[in-house]
Amino acid sequence: MLQVDNIHTYYGDSHILHGVSLKVKAGQVTSLLGRNGAGKTTTLLTMMGYLAPRQGSVTYKGQNISGKPAHRISRMGLGFVPQERGVFPSLTVEENLTVAARPGKDGRWTLARIYELFPRLKERRTNLGFQLSGGEQQMVSIGRALMLNPEVILLDEPSEGLAPLIVQEIVEIVKRLRNEGLGVLLIEQNLGAALELGDVHYVLSKGQVCFVGDSETLRNDEAVLSAHLSV
Numbered sequence: 001m002l003q004v005d006n007i008h009t010y011y012g013d014s015h016i017l018h019g020v021s022l023k024v025k026a027g028q029v030t031s032l033l034g035r036n037g038a039g040k041t042t043t044l045l046t047m048m049g050y051l052a053p054r055q056g057s058v059t060y061k062g063q064n065i066s067g068k069p070a071h072r073i074s075r076m077g078l079g080f081v082p083q084e085r086g087v088f089p090s091l092t093v094e095e096n097l098t099v100a101a102r103p104g105k106d107g108r109w110t111l112a113r114i115y116e117l118f119p120r121l122k123e124r125r126t127n128l129g130f131q132l133s134g135g136e137q138q139m140v141s142i143g144r145a146l147m148l149n150p151e152v153i154l155l156d157e158p159s160e161g162l163a164p165l166i167v168q169e170i171v172e173i174v175k176r177l178r179n180e181g182l183g184v185l186l187i188e189q190n191l192g193a194a195l196e197l198g199d200v201h202y203v204l205s206k207g208q209v210c211f212v213g214d215s216e217t218l219r220n221d222e223a224v225l226s227a228h229l230s231v
């Protein structure tokens with residue numbers, strides 16, 4: 001449903017992505033792995049329209065979306081949970097969740113369903129963004145993306161900096177989203193979480209895909225694990 005073909009992305013003159021291709025399918029978790037600086041976030045930003053590829057294309061449901069503005073891509077059904085989470089510090093949890101939602105457009109996700117998915121956010125609904133823990137901020141960031149009723153959700157290191165119990169909670173949430181039929185693109189540094197969740201893994205190294213395969217294959221590929229992941 002979402003496909004990246006041979007993209008080359010630059011920051012100014014620096015050539016970061018050298019022909020990355022990947023596919024995200026409905027009801028599957030596609031995992032994107034690689035060391036710091038490998039180009040994972042750059043790939044996601046190119047898919048979301050924040051960066052335009054100089055070569056190659058991003059296709060969503062048969063339509064070439066490369067270079068389209070990010071707000072249009074997000075309206076087409078791509079939800080984005082950025083690495084820095086982007087919770088507004090001076091808005092309440094509830095305001096953060098509803099600020100970008102589109103009222104009147106009846107979709108699957110409502111505030112009530114977000115609170116059902118994240119009971120803690122319901123308890124914290126009147127707290128301000130800056131008062132939240134890292135895990136709660138991550139929940140707000142995911143909830144806010146869901147409020148736009150995406151068909152695909154792109155998560156950039158959702159477990160980064162979180163305690164193991166919270167990581168497991170996020171893992172369960174991602175499973176639920178996949179089971180509801182969403183396509184998930186997951187960037188992870190936490191290999192355990194990625195192996196548990198990923199239906200297919202792409203490993204990036206220096207802006208190129210150096211491995212594609214399932215969890216079983218990746219788990220047994222010691223060369224890839226030691227060279228390109230921090231194992």
Ligand SMILES: Nc1ncnc2c1ncn2[C@@H]1O[C@H](COP(=O)(O)OP(=O)(O)OP(=O)(O)O)[C@@H](O)[C@H]1O
Binds near residue numbers: 016037039040
């Ligand atoms: N705004 C920018 N301007 C110039 N270079 C950048 C910019 N953002 C990232 N880079 C460079 O692009 C390369 C890929 O960065 P990217 O953020 O995509 O890596 P990443 O795989 O997401 O890493 P991390 O795991 O640390 O988040 C790195 O060498 C980085 O220094």
Ligand SMILES: [Mg+2]
Binds near residue numbers: 040041083156
């Ligand atoms: Mg990154």
